[in-house]
Amino acid sequence: MGGILVFGEIGQNGLQSITSELLAAARGLSAGSGDEVTVALLGSGADAASQDAIARGADKVYSVQDPLLEDPQADAQLGAFEAVCIEVKPSVALFGRTPVGRDLGPRLAFRHGVGVAQDCIEMTTDSATGRVVATRPVYGGNALAKVTFPGDGMQVLVVRPKAVEPLGADSSRTGEVVTFNPGLDPSIVRARLVQTVRQESEGVRLEDAVVVVGGGRGxxxxxxxxxLHELARILGGAVGASRAVCDAGWIDHSYQVGLTGKTITPDIYITVGISGASQHMAGCAASKNIVAINRDADANIFKAASFGVVGDWKNVMPSFIETVRELVNS
Amino acid sequence: MGIKIVVCVKQVMDPETPASAFKVDSDTNKVIPAQGIPPVVNGFDENAVEAALRLKDSTEVDKITVISVGNNFVMDVMKKPLSMGADELILVQDESVSELDAFATATTLAKAIEKVGEYDLILCGRQASDWDQAHVPLGLAELLGLPSITLAQKVDVADGMISIQRSLTDGYEVVESQLPAVITVSNELGEPRYPNLRGIMQASRKTPTIWSAADLGLDAESLSPRLTLTELFIPVSDKRVEIIEGEDEADAGRKLALRLREEKLI
Structure with a gap:
């Protein structure tokens, strides 16, 4: 038994960023052990993405082909990945905490009776035991936990997107591509995806925005x-919101930033009336600069902010927006 | 014949506990409960109870059974799903059920649900606000051999089939399955209802069924952890905020913009 197996995800533009991040994490773990890094790529996009996966750190690519994988059904993807696991017998299986990976990682672990660490932000190898030690935020980000895997079974980790910096593509890297047919039985698809509805957001995507203006209960x-939309327009940014505000119906849930909403990584995050509960901070902690406008000087947001004004937004914002407009137009 | 629903809930520390009251005992790697702040039913689990009650409002539901696994239950807290309108409460109360390990919790819940016997639908919250793992429902589905669908923002049941709107950050998926199935519910479903006086009175007259691990035929071996906690700590931040002051709040707003320009942030 050995090696690290990555659950790869392919989008319209080839290898997803999360998969490059997982390959970087896998290379980090294999630096000490010398473990081989294998990635499983499922379905028709696999062959086109194989060389990119090798350039990003894979030693071996399983191009998994099966008629059932033509449709993105989670149950079929799990069956396919499980078949690769039986072949590769990895000591570590890595998933991204994406809509697919967040479910398949735990399901694989429970099927095999082994442990799974969810939402990992850092992974190292314990030199004494050779087992992975993962750091993960708990209690909505109030605390960090280090967890490890007793025994000698497979170790399943689900990694938070954007927690690991992907490696630059190195086209001189070489690797092996194996075409693999898992021979899936159609009866394994029991929960069937029948439709995907995308809500198009206007302007800049929140996850990609360099400037985000966020509103909270305050x-x-x-x-x-x-x-807030006006300020975002002036700065070419996007608007975000806390969960409380979305649950209250003041703005759609697609604006939600936080542990259970979107993760943002802007250069500047301007928060208005956001108290900075840890569940919210979990989605914006990677912002380069946080600016806080809040009436409560003791609000948690000021602990994470670089700049702040203690005051009522109704008094602060009009002059702030006006000055920003003048500066941006000058 | 209507359907029978099981809702799994967890008692957690109130996630609204201010960060200043959040303390960790680094010797035992445990969170120290904040003084004077009672625990709550996990918020997403209340969304799951709400989903069950909405099904009861619109389709034929025979019974809603709420199950929880844990220790040191606060009865007034755990009765909330009953006062919202659930029919029955089963508490698996045992020290041997580790708080951290999702494997043991899912194993225990699976045994409890098998002991309940008849069920068509199992609803859970999408994750618990303490360990934020989102593992137990998926484990439960695997252990019971059932299909699972996560992150429901809408739940419809008809003719032995379930149809879910699965919440995505930029929209949703429609996923269908035959019953029985395990579904996790997200806050996008909408606010859980407040218990009314009649509900509270009815709940106060109900006595929860209490089971131990031994009642479920569980021994130490079957509850051995698959994941162990080695360290729990509060991250330290060396961040210092620069508070911008002015003659009045409007002036502070103007100065903030100038300061951000100075730092080339806008």
Whole structure:
């Protein structure tokens, strides 16, 4: 038994960023052990993405082909990955905490009666035991836990997106591509995806925005978001919101930033009336600079902010927006 | 004949506990409960109870059974799903059920649900606000050999089939399965209802069924952890905020913009 097996994800533009991140994490873990890094790529996009996966750190690519994989069904993807696991017998299986990976990682672990660490942000190898030690935020990000895997079974890790920096593509790297047919039985697909509905957001995508303007419970109602949209427009940014505000119906859930919403990584995150509960901070902690406008000087947001104003947003924001507009236009 | 629903819930530390009251005992790697702040039913689990009650409002539901696994239950807290409208509460109360390890929890819940016997639908919250793992429902599905669908924002049941709107960050998926199935519910479903006086009175007259691990035929071996905690700590931040002050709040707003320009942030 040995090696690290990555669950690869392919999008319209080839290898997904999360897969490059997992390959970088796998290379980090294999640096000490010398373990081989294998990635499983499923379905028709696999062959086209294989060389990219090798350039990003894979030693071996399993191009998994089966008629059932033409449709993105989670149950079929799990069956396919499980078949690769039986072939490769990895000591470590890595998934991204994506809509697919977050479910398949735990399901694989439970099927094999082994442990799984969810939402990992850092992974190292214990030199004494050779087992992986993973760091993961718990209690909504209030604390960090280090966890490890007793025994000698497979270790399954689900890694938080953007937690690991991907390696630059090195086209001189070489690796092996293996075409693999898992021979899936159609009866394994029991929960069937029948439709995907995408809500197109206007302007800049929140996850990609360099500037984000966020509103929380402190702004008092749906109307105040117009002002936040205006500031975002001036700065070419996007608007975000805390979960409480989305649950209250002031703005759609697609604006939610946090542990269970979107993860943002802007250069500047301007928060208005956001208290900075750890569940929210979990989605914006990677912002390069946080600016806080809040009435409560003791609010948690000021602990994470670089710049802040303690005051009522109704008094602070009009002059702030006006000055920003003048500066940006000058 | 209507359907029978099992809802799995967990008692957790109130996630609204202020960060200043959040303390960790580094010797035992445990969170020290904040003084004077009672625990709550995990928020997403209340969303799951709400999903069950909405099905009861719109389709034929025979019974909603709420199950929880843990220790040191606060009865007034755990009765909340009953006061919202659930029919029955089963508490598997045992020290041997480790708080951290999802494997043991899912194993225990699976045994409890098998002991309940008849069920068509198992609803859980998408994750618990303490360990944020989102493992137990998926484990439960695997252990019971059932299909699983996560992150439901809408749940419809008809003719032995379930249809779920699965919440994505930029939209949703429609996923269908035959019953029985395990479904996890997300906050996008909408706010859980508040218990009314009649519900509270009814809940106060109900006595929860209490089972031990031994009642479920569970021994130490079957509850051995697959994941162990080696360290629990509060991350330290060396961040220092620069508070911008002005003659009044409007002036502070203007100065903030100038300061951000100075730092080339805007």
């Amino acid at each position: 702004i008092g109602g749906a109307e105040a978001f117009e002002m």
